[in-house]
Amino acid sequence: MIVVMRPGTTEQDVEEIVARLGQWGLKAHVSRGTERTVIGVIGERTEEVVRLASLQTVEQVVPVRRPYKLVSREFHPENTVIRVGRAAFGTGEVVMMPGPCAVESREQVMAVAELARDLGCPVLRGGAYKPRTSPYSFQGLGVEGLRILAEARERYGLAIITEAVDHESLKYVAEYADIVQIGTRNMQNFELLKAVGQIGRPVLLKRGMAATIDEWLMAAEYVAAHGNPDIILCERGIRTYEPKTRNTLDLSAVPVLKQLTHLPVVVDPSHATGQWSLVEPMALAAVAAGADGLLIEAHPNPAEALSDGPQSLNLPNLTHLVENVSRVAAALGRRL
Amino acid sequence: MIVVMRPGTTEQDVEEIVARLGQWGLKAHVSRGTERTVIGVIGERTEEVVRLASLQTVEQVVPVRRPYKLVSREFHPENTVIRVGRAAFGTGEVVMMPGPCAVESREQVMAVAELARDLGCPVLRGGAYKPRTSPYSFQGLGVEGLRILAEARERYGLAIITEAVDHESLKYVAEYADIVQIGTRNMQNFELLKAVGQIGRPVLLKRGMAATIDEWLMAAEYVAAHGNPDIILCERGIRTYEPKTRNTLDLSAVPVLKQLTHLPVVVDPSHATGQWSLVEPMALAAVAAGADGLLIEAHPNPAEALSDGPQSLNLPNLTHLVENVSRVAAALGRRL
Amino acid sequence: MIVVMRPGTTEQDVEEIVARLGQWGLKAHVSRGTERTVIGVIGERTEEVVRLASLQTVEQVVPVRRPYKLVSREFHPENTVIRVGRAAFGTGEVVMMPGPCAVESREQVMAVAELARDLGCPVLRGGAYKPRTSPYSFQGLGVEGLRILAEARERYGLAIITEAVDHESLKYVAEYADIVQIGTRNMQNFELLKAVGQIGRPVLLKRGMAATIDEWLMAAEYVAAHGNPDIILCERGIRTYEPKTRNTLDLSAVPVLKQLTHLPVVVDPSHATGQWSLVEPMALAAVAAGADGLLIEAHPNPAEALSDGPQSLNLPNLTHLVENVSRVAAALGRRL
Amino acid sequence: MIVVMRPGTTEQDVEEIVARLGQWGLKAHVSRGTERTVIGVIGERTEEVVRLASLQTVEQVVPVRRPYKLVSREFHPENTVIRVGRAAFGTGEVVMMPGPCAVESREQVMAVAELARDLGCPVLRGGAYKPRTSPYSFQGLGVEGLRILAEARERYGLAIITEAVDHESLKYVAEYADIVQIGTRNMQNFELLKAVGQIGRPVLLKRGMAATIDEWLMAAEYVAAHGNPDIILCERGIRTYEPKTRNTLDLSAVPVLKQLTHLPVVVDPSHATGQWSLVEPMALAAVAAGADGLLIEAHPNPAEALSDGPQSLNLPNLTHLVENVSRVAAALGRRL
Known part of the structure; x- marks a missing residue:
């Protein structure tokens, strides 16, 4: 100081x-x-x-020192590698995690899961507990949704990532999921962070909607300090004055984080942009900037989606995206 | 639409x-x-x-309609009036709520409480559960802190406002406090909002650090929709690019909210500015803009405070502030 | 360093x-x-x-030192006092500067000027050169507008403030105006700042729409370093993510500037909020926060205004505002 | 409407x-x-x-219609192609434009120019007139700087891009440069925009530091409406609350603009990030997102640079960047 x-x-x-x-x-x-x-x-x-x-x-x-320790690269110079199913975060691999915003039905999930498997994506995303801005919006299928995801895992050999929103849902999510997601609105829900510090499963920690990189790393430090070193950071757009996109995807955060921390960093271009036609270009950009993986919203029929339809890719567009991501990754000596 | x-x-x-x-x-x-x-x-x-x-x-x-209903002035044109102890929010009264950021000791709390009583302030603030950016920071005294606050209530005839950070702390806070505070980082912790919807006590809902006014009113709608109509909104600064203040106090939100909602609106100039020397001018401005009350951090010895010392007023400065707030209120036909 | x-x-x-x-x-x-x-x-x-x-x-x-010198309070501890006509900025007086956004006609200007005189306001604002976002919008009456303002000065004994947008318009504005305004979009038009450094008339320098306080003071330093010490700073709202107001009025900037600089600070609540019904509460708040004056847009018939009608007060509302500003000023030992 | x-x-x-x-x-x-x-x-x-x-x-x-016409893709569905020297903007080519922030000396410029030529980059950037935040900073070599750039053009067969800051400098810049740059602080200097509308040379228009995409396109509309259709848009970072980068590079603006306008879009990762070690990842990301070119600051000896040294690449790092950009471009069917 x-x-x-x-x-x-x-x-x-x-x-x-x-x-x-x-x-x-x-x-x-x-x-x-x-x-x-x-x-x-x-x-x-x-x-x-x-x-x-x-x-x-x-x-x-x-201050002249970083406020975080366990998650800093200074403290731990080597990349943290997190292996989940066939995926390995932090190794140069680009881990693809497509799936619907919300689990709505067995059919919907299986349709995306089958394509994910066919495209070689190792992880399936899907929300069973949905934090929604309006109390009158669809709040998710809960445990029933988790069971559908678990069935997709069995059937298609995919790892599952899904969100926990409080202590109660965390109990169920920790039982069913391979990776527990903490959403942007809960990034500084410190009691929840302490709890995921103790679950013994990898955690994907989304950046708060207006969190600085330092605050985000401090949130990760909470998880690490409470016992869980397997943390994946996820950039998902920050709040700015620009209304053309839902949030502004801060891709510079990717190389900044690579300098500051040993944790893997993935990107969610779907929530950031809020518009399906912007998802592929930003997914390609994320990989070129060095992201370790991508969360991509996809739905067999976006116009019928119960949540976030406008930003969901349909299945042909998901296929197109994965092919192009694969090309950019290969150009930089990486693979899916 | x-x-x-x-x-x-x-x-x-x-x-x-x-x-x-x-x-x-x-x-x-x-x-x-x-x-x-x-x-x-x-x-x-x-x-x-x-x-x-x-x-x-x-x-x-x-959209052409507001997304909220219960909290909108359109739905309920008259001001909601919330009475707590000697205070009446929503009546033109300026409700003063001074107190320390964190409860640290009996002596500290009693020193501020005594002055608050002498100055005619009806409510005492003080945190027993502290959401802190760093896992290594002081996290509050918990139930012991609540007991100290309750003692100050008895001794000085003040109502108590204090923060709940999760379901667990909410149980205790709802037992001891007159007003339950939901902090900025929990404004979209929807599970917690649902829970405070059911406690039968007034809630003070701070604006999220980067929440739009519409999102804030939607958070209030969660509380109302789950059964609790007694909601006080608290502007506490929003995140902007300006580094000279901790956050940017958005005082325009006060008259904007007065148009959109029937709920009372108070202001916290201490957290917004982060600097004690800015607190009085911004407190006066808040009252001039129409705020129904003020949360003010005060400490008998700011340089020894365990939390947020730099933004706490010492007791002579608190006295000075209350006197000037009283003058501005009177000029506009209002009273403390 | x-x-x-x-x-x-x-x-x-x-x-x-x-x-x-x-x-x-x-x-x-x-x-x-x-x-x-x-x-x-x-x-x-x-x-x-x-x-x-x-x-x-x-x-x-x-850096450990401020980057500006001439405008810093450290360098010049006493307030700079700027006298223009009957107004004295920097003395505790609240200098009222009402007027139309754009000069549209003789009748329009005289209607506002007469009321300004009757209300005891010493300065009249009005734009003859208008920087407009669209090339297809009304760009101002130019020299003809300046002549109308000069006539109002003669007739009603008011000082005139109006904007210059480049070297060319500055020549005419410097000839007709008592105070030269540099608008928000030109705050870092350094060549224009150098030129107003040499005109020998007071300058009102609006904050850039996303300028930090330090950048703003550096812009003032340009003017001072090129020979003009008579600078009035004007807070007019900054760009944030909140859409309910055109910009977010950063009133904390007023007491922050009072600490950092000896220059007078005024506030423009009309451009900041963009909505006439918010102008009075924010004007009162600005005075309570310590502002040395107010720029207020007023128009005899806002619904016919060629520029910024939605944020202009009609004349009865202007009268109401001036009366209330006067009350708040008096409560704090100040006067109009 | x-x-x-x-x-x-x-x-x-x-x-x-x-x-x-x-x-x-x-x-x-x-x-x-x-x-x-x-x-x-x-x-x-x-x-x-x-x-x-x-x-x-x-x-x-x-409003239901875009406020701009000439620059909208609706009005002009085909890409505008701008040819300057060997470069062709708007054709799928990635136009590389390296060079020093400020022209400091003949030797400095020739060192970068020679490498640019060897790497196959068609355009050389370099500032002769520098808009600087402080009046005490180096303000550029002026006409002497333009002559050095012109000499580099002759010697290495490169087109020249350099900034004009007012009517005066525009006269000289229009004489020497192949592309006239309008900087971020002048994006809404409407008088300057009108002037560059009449110079008969391509213009590169940087996004204002806190400009919305619509305001930026309106600024381009000014140039087009005054007679100049050859406009290149340049994203260079926007102002946000995040302090780890100088600005936040808004790469989503690239695909958004590709939908809204027919004009070419390039990216300046050097000014956006303010840190040389972030320039290459963000340059790669920009190309992956669809940018038509890149402005890259490079200096033979960054630690001695008179302006923006911390964000300048040294020459080996420039070589590395160009090689990787080339790989990403090729993966997406594009070329330098």
Whole structure:
């Protein structure tokens, strides 16, 4: 930490800070510049040092260290590799995870699952518990939906990823799913993060709709600190002023995360754009930017979908997307 | 709803849409303009109509009605009045709710509570369960903190507002608190919203950090739809690109909400600005903009606060703020 | 400036940086922490130091000083007072500046000017050169508009503020206006800023639609550095994700600026909100937050306005606003 | 346009609107829904209809048509192809445009130009007039810089792109450059847009830092409406709350624009990210998303660059980038 004093502070003001730091067991390194005095703090007690900003003599407190540890690449330089069924996240493979937004019926799920298998995609997505903006919208099939997903796993040899929305649903999801998804609205539901820290299954943690990359990594740190190191980060668009897309897909987050963390990073272009015709170009871009995988919404009949139809690919378009993703991956020495 | 067709659509495309609408029991009103054909939809099935946007022939689907009902002023033109202890939200009164960010000790709480009572403030705030960005930060005293708050209530005749973060903490909070706060990170924790819909106590619902006003009202609609009409909305700053304040306090939301909803609206200038020296001017501005009350962080010794010290007022500054709020309120024919 | 080295940098890496700083005439103060080495730079050559961020061994370069000088309160602790006609910005007075968005006709301007005079407002606003989003929109009356404004000045004893959009219009505006306005889209039109630095008249500099406070002050620094110290800053809303208002009025910017700069700060609630019914509450809030004045759009017949009708007050509403602003100002020991 | 009436409006209110529309020569199509009456407006006078939003009886006015014409794909379905030297924008080719941020010296420019030629890049970028946030920063070499660029053109057979910042610099830039760049801060400098509408050379129009896609296309419409159809759009990052990158590169804008307009779209990953190590992944992503070309900052010695060193590639990294871009382009059936 660095404490920047206001201009015009006296020797005594500086000594008062140094004394406080001493009480917290921290050493101070005072540097008097032409216009500001700066105090370098040596030691770890970030929480305490931040409080100094409430003093009238202090202009700002600047952190120099990342606030997260377990998930930082500094702490763990090698990529974390997460193996689920035939998929291996973090190895250069592009893990394809197509599926419907919400599980609506056995037929719907099987239609997508069969195509996913045929296209060589190792994971099937589908929501059984749906966090919906309106209390009057379809809220998901619950356990019945999980059973349909489990049947698709048996039949087509796919791993299953599905969302948990609270402690209650987490119990069932952890029983049926191969990967537990935590959605964008729950990224800072810290009690839920603590709970998924203890389930012994990989977690896919979506970025909060307006979360900074640091806050996102702190959310992952919650999961890791509570015992679960198998975390996949998923960029799904952030909130901006631009109305032409539902959110703005922040693909720069992919290479930024690759520098900061050892965790795999995947991208969901369907929720980000909100429009099916933008999904393929953004899926290709995500892979070119270095994403470890893709969540893609697909539906046998998007115009009848109970949730997010406008952003769902129909099955021919899903096939087209997978073929092109495969080409871009190969060009960069990667594979599906 | 209005369905705008793409340019170049044929008579048959339009008929296909009209037929679908008919299947859903909806009437269509077709209007052929110079460059676009527009279909006015008469009837209520919003969810279904939205799906039409996935069709190639449809350019956009435009809602003309608010998505919320119970909380809309259209549905309920009179202000909702919520009485808690000596406070009455929604009557023109400015309800002052000072207190520490986190309950840290009996002494700390009593010091603020005593001053609050002396200044005529009817409600005391204080967190016993703290959602913290870092898993390594102080997470609150839990039930012990609630007991300290309850003691302050007895001793100083104040109503208590404190936050619940999940089903578990909600049980205890609902037992001890007069108003249950749902924090910014939980605004779209729909399972928690459903639960507070059933507790029979007033709820203060903070705006999500990047929530639109419509999403916020939809979150309130969840609470109302699950049985609880006593909802106080709290503006606490939104996420923007400006780094000089922690968030950007969106005071325009106050008069916007006064038009859209009958619910009371209060403001938290402490979390919004993140800096104690900005709290008083923004508190005054909030009252001038029409806010029904203020949440204000105050601490006997901000530099020792375990949470959010830099934004906490010390007690002399709290006194100064209350006096000036009182003057602005009086100038506009209101009172504390 | 502070240079934070990456973890794992060697003694030699640090020496290389220290040597470069030495070549630029700067002293280095090296501080070795538990996880990072930090170099405090003593001296002024900000531009050069920033370049160090391109080195592989450097994690970040943190400025500790404000980038602006002439406009900073540190450099000039007393408020700048700007007197124009009967108005005095920066003295605690609330300077009222009502008027139409665009000058459309003699009758229109005189109607607003007469009321402004009657209400005791010292300044009249009105645009003769209009920067419009669409090339097909009304672009203003130009010099003819300026002449109408000048006539209103003579007749009603008001000072005139109007916008210049390029070097050409600036020539005429500087001849006719008492205060030259630089609009939000030109806040970083640096060539225009240099030119208004030389006109010898007060300048009102609107905040860019997505400008940070620091960038805004740097734009003011351009004007000051080119010779013009009489700058009035005008907050007019920033771009955010919230669609219910045209922009989000960032009133926190008012007290933030009061700390950082000695320049007067006014607020334009009409452009910020884009909706006439929100203008009065936000005008009152602006004054309560400490604004030195208000730009208010008013029109004798908003539904016929050639520009921005939906956000213009009609004349009875303008009267109502001025009366309430006067009450809030008085409550805080200020006057119109 | 669609006019949505407030709930509770009377027959007479509706007739008043219909009468006004009639005065403007517009036909009305009234549709009475269960909760709102909606008036479809048939005809073109957008400006007038928008004013209706200032009436108390009108809830909102919804446009159904794009506000731009000349630049819309609807108006001109085929891609605009712009040929400059060996480059052809809009044909599927990926036009590479590397070069230094600012022209600093003959040696610097020739070093990059020689490599650009060797790598097969057809265009060289370089700034002679630099819009800088600080008045104390290097402002460019001006005409001398243009002469150096012209010499590089002769020597290496490259087309030149460089920025104009006002009418004055535009005169010189139009004389020396093959493509005139309008920078992000000038995207809504409408007087400058009118001027570049008349220069008879291709224009590269960068997106404003917080411009919506519609505003950007309206800025292009200014150029087109003043006579210049050869416009290249350049996405360069938008302002968001995320501090890890200088701006957030909005790659979704590429496929969105491909739907809305016939103009070519290129991407500048250097300014967007502000960090050289992120430039290559985002360049690859841009091509995968469908960009027609790339502006890439490169410098023989980034740590000595007078402007934007931290985001400049050194020459080996530029070579690496061009090779990988070439692979991704080929995978998608495109070429450099």
